[in-house]
Amino acid sequence: MQVYGTKVKTPLFLGTARYPSPAILLQAIQTAQAEVITVSLRREGAGGGAFRDLLAQSGARVLPNTAGCHSVAEAITTARMAREVFQTDWLKLEVIGNADSLQPDVFQTVQAAKVLCAEGFKVFPYTTDDLIVGERLLEAGCQVLMPWGAPIGTCQGLRNPDALRAMRAHFPGVPLIVDAGIGAPSHAAQVMEMGFDGVLTNTAVALAGDPVAMAGALAGAVGAGQAAYHAGIVAPRDMAEPSTPVFGLAVLG
Amino acid sequence: MRVSILGAGVAGLCAAHVLAARGMDVVLCDDGRAGASTLAGGMIAPWCEAEVAPQVLERGKTALDWWVARVPGVARRGTLVLATGRDRGELTRFAARTLGHQSVAAGDLEPALADRFDQALFFADEGHLDPVKALAHLRQGLPLAPNPRQGDVIVDCRGIAARDQLPLRAVRGEMLVLHAPDINLSRPIRLLHPRWPLYVVPRGDGIFMLGATMLESDDPGPVTARSVIDLLNAAYALHPAFAEARVLKTGAGLRPAFADNLPRVERWGGVWHLNGLYRHGFLLAPVLAQELADALIGGMAHAD
Numbered sequence: 284m285q286v287y288g289t290k291v292k293t294p295l296f297l298g299t300a301r302y303p304s305p306a307i308l309l310q311a312i313q314t315a316q317a318e319v320i321t322v323s324l325r326r327e328g329a330g331g332g333a334f335r336d337l338l339a340q341s342g343a344r345v346l347p348n349t350a351g352c353h354s355v356a357e358a359i360t361t362a363r364m365a366r367e368v369f370q371t372d373w374l375k376l377e378v379i380g381n382a383d384s385l386q387p388d389v390f391q392t393v394q395a396a397k398v399l400c401a402e403g404f405k406v407f408p409y410t411t412d413d414l415i416v417g418e419r420l421l422e423a424g425c426q427v428l429m430p431w432g433a434p435i436g437t438c439q440g441l442r443n444p445d446a447l448r449a450m451r452a453h454f455p456g457v458p459l460i461v462d463a464g465i466g467a468p469s470h471a472a473q474v475m476e477m478g479f480d481g482v483l484t485n486t487a488v489a490l491a492g493d494p495v496a497m498a499g500a501l502a503g504a505v506g507a508g509q510a511a512y513h514a515g516i517v518a519p520r521d522m523a524e525p526s527t528p529v530f531g532l533a534v535l536g
Numbered sequence: 537m538r539v540s541i542l543g544a545g546v547a548g549l550c551a552a553h554v555l556a557a558r559g560m561d562v563v564l565c566d567d568g569r570a571g572a573s574t575l576a577g578g579m580i581a582p583w584c585e586a587e588v589a590p591q592v593l594e595r596g597k598t599a600l601d602w603w604v605a606r607v608p609g610v611a612r613r614g615t616l617v618l619a620t621g622r623d624r625g626e627l628t629r630f631a632a633r634t635l636g637h638q639s640v641a642a643g644d645l646e647p648a649l650a651d652r653f654d655q656a657l658f659f660a661d662e663g664h665l666d667p668v669k670a671l672a673h674l675r676q677g678l679p680l681a682p683n684p685r686q687g688d689v690i691v692d693c694r695g696i697a698a699r700d701q702l703p704l705r706a707v708r709g710e711m712l713v714l715h716a717p718d719i720n721l722s723r724p725i726r727l728l729h730p731r732w733p734l735y736v737v738p739r740g741d742g743i744f745m746l747g748a749t750m751l752e753s754d755d756p757g758p759v760t761a762r763s764v765i766d767l768l769n770a771a772y773a774l775h776p777a778f779a780e781a782r783v784l785k786t787g788a789g790l791r792p793a794f795a796d797n798l799p800r801v802e803r804w805g806g807v808w809h810l811n812g813l814y815r816h817g818f819l820l821a822p823v824l825a826q827e828l829a830d831a832l833i834g835g836m837a838h839a840d
Contacts, residue, residue, distance in 0.1 A: 303588045305705075305796075306797070326753075327751055327753045328753055330708070330754045331753045333699075333704075333706065334752035
């Protein structure tokens with residue numbers, strides 16, 4: 284995937300929260316060969332330097348996020364702080380509309396995206412599968428969209444595959460990364476088989492019994508789904524189609 | 537052997553106690569500032585902690601006996617683990633990842649929770665203590681010194697203050713102490729939640745300690761409003777009478793942690809370190825102190 288002029292080979296992005304330890308997180312990143320990891324800043328503030336130093340050992344590129352922000356102003360403040368702390372203009376923009384469902388507030392997300400893109404941020408907006416919101420985000424200056432698969436942390440898989448399929452068709456050529464809701468490798472493979480460019484997941488790995496093994500499983504699934512998409516998946520049909528023609532078979536006995 | 541121990545939190549006091557019991561001449565050097573240990577929950581819960589850190593189970597199993605033998609007031613009433621109806625899946629997940637539990641109705645063990653939580657996990661072999669009282673008791677009779685004595689073996693147990701010597705990071709934790717005389721609970725309760733897990737530890741006389749946040753931050757400043765809201769919301773979900781509780785105390789401290797979040801004894805630059813206790817201070821300090829004693833005695837034998 285080419286995003287903001289940068290080539291990203293591994294389509295699996297990893298979140299960094301709630302792992303049993305930073306050591307296990309680092310092993311998971313390595314096993315998945317993840318090139319991009321997201322890191323939150325809103326609650327930790329500037330005081331998380333030791334944790335960030337550990338993350339830097341992974342060699343992965345940091346995509347700071349604005350998780351925990353509920354307003355345009357909070358998101359902008361956190362974004363500016365993230366740019367200083369992480370020395371990057373990449374930003375995963377999250378403006379949460381409801382503390383319970385963690386659904387994105389798409390109106391405020393569009394507003395914040397306008398301001399941040401104008402300030403030179405390379406914004407990766409967390410959004411729903413709504414097409415018009417996606418268009419507004421692209422108009423605001425975003426060059427990538429991150430639609431949800433299901434609410435954050437639910438591990439439900441894709442709640443609305445049809446809407447995501449429509450989104451893929453509606454935005455040809457725009458990098459689309461499904462963020463949130465992935466629980467199992469099969470969900471991740473499904474996303475990639477639909478032609479999406481990537482998957483971002485945190486909970487599915489961090490809370491797995493063996494996060495390192497799960498990181499490997501997800502990386503394998505993402506790779507398989509991507510390969511299958513490029514290979515051209517045979518569409519299902521409702522009648523059996525024998526591989527060998529019936530007509531002309533010798534009738535014995 | 538003469539040993540100067542730096543720091544009088546749970547690591548330093550357990551080390552002093554064990555080394556003195558093994559016949560060493562020990563002094564404690566401490567600046568008297570309250571560290572992270574005084575804010576701990578004081579749960580001796582190796583089976584529960586093994587959910588995310590399976591390594592602590594074997595090493596922590598003897599801790600409860602150790603504390604019972606040395607300080608008064610240690611309760612052996614187990615731990616009760618609950619989830620609200622909506623988060624029932626969390627209970628299933630917790631049960632699958634842990635050992636040593638049985639399924640119970642919460643109200644059978646804690647009548648205050650009757651009809652509110654029909655399903656719960658009971659970890660019968662766990663216990664709890666009051667960290668401030670336990671540490672004060674351990675400290676009694678241990679000789680103090682303003683500075684390490686010349687020529688002593690140095691054991692550094694200063695927690696996060698030793699981060700200039702060791703690859704430690706701080707994991708901020710915040711806690712509250714409430715007075716809720718309407719609520720009667722006799723054992724630690726853990727309320728599982730994907731975002732706002734809570735534990736409540738009864739301290740007796742209607743006093744409860746609520747904890748604890750885990751933030752990757754070295755900010756030692758006061759508790760944040762968000763953390764208070766989150767802890768109190770969870771407590772309210774556990775029992776509505778917590779809404780009328782008096783807030784007696786808030787606390788924020790820095791847990792010292794290595795990259796793998798596991799405590800250890802290490803020799804570094806000619807100094808022994810017992811550190812990285814993270815959230816396992818009262819659980820693992822006794823066994824670490826014994827490992828330290830073995831290492832010192834073994835080292836001495838080796839030197840001979």
